[in-house]
Amino acid sequence: xxxxxxxxxxxxxxxxxxxxxxxxxxxxxxxxxxxxxxxxxxxxxxxxxxxxxxxxxxxxxxxxxxxxxxxxxxxxxxxxxxxxxxxxxxxxxxxxxxxxxxxxxxxxxxxxxxxxxxxxxxxxxxxxxxxxxxxxxxxxxxxxxxxxxxxxxxxxxxxxxxxxxxxxxxxx
Numbered sequence: 001x002x003x004x005x006x007x008x009x010x011x012x013x014x015x016x017x018x019x020x021x022x023x024x025x026x027x028x029x030x031x032x033x034x035x036x037x038x039x040x041x042x043x044x045x046x047x048x049x050x051x052x053x054x055x056x057x058x059x060x061x062x063x064x065x066x067x068x069x070x071x072x073x074x075x076x077x078x079x080x081x082x083x084x085x086x087x088x089x090x091x092x093x094x095x096x097x098x099x100x101x102x103x104x105x106x107x108x109x110x111x112x113x114x115x116x117x118x119x120x121x122x123x124x125x126x127x128x129x130x131x132x133x134x135x136x137x138x139x140x141x142x143x144x145x146x147x148x149x150x151x152x153x154x155x156x157x158x159x160x161x162x163x164x165x166x167x168x169x170x171x172x
Contacts (some may be wrong), residue, residue: 011035011105017081020059025113027087027106029080031059035102036094039091049090060086083111 001115012035017026029046039044055061061082068075082090091102 012102013086014084014106014109015081017062018080019062019083025084025109026081027084029082032082032087032090032102036091036096036098039093045110051094053086053089053093055086 012027012031014025014027016023018024019026033042033045040048047080048053050061053072057063062081063078063080065076068077088103088106091099091106093099094102
């Protein structure tokens with residue numbers, strides 16, 4: 001799993017995680033469940049939703065184990081990370097005010113992520129264009145220097161030889 005990176009100031013934390021071989025914005029199912037204030041037990045709620053809406057593991061969500069210290073020993077419990085699309089759908093089908101708020105929130109998260117991605121793509125395209133221009137300028141400058149060197153070097157060499165011949169008689 002990719003190291004989680006949380007969006008700041010979030011109603012329900014959105015983290016980056018790898019699902020289906022792709023880094024995607026995701027939501028912890030238990031946090032969403034608590035926000036939606038469902039009356040079902042969490043494990044019943046998530047299993048029922050996965051079955052009812054036919055979510056696919058490693059495509060729509062991932063399951064991982066978390067070990068928790070309890071009074072009577074360690075307990076391992078399954079935790080779920082949901083894609084933003086699944087979180088949005090679960091919020092919508094909860095059919096309560098909390099669900100509507102969460103759905104609008106996830107839509108705004110997607111807009112912010114898209115805007116951020118488009119901004120990065122624009123910066124990348126501009127940097128690529130600048131690099132191509134600088135490469136072209138450097139290449140032209142190199143050719144110019146090479147041509148100038150080829151023209152000026154023989155003249156300079158001739159001038160040095162000419163002056164050398166004039167100086168030699170004076171040195172004897």
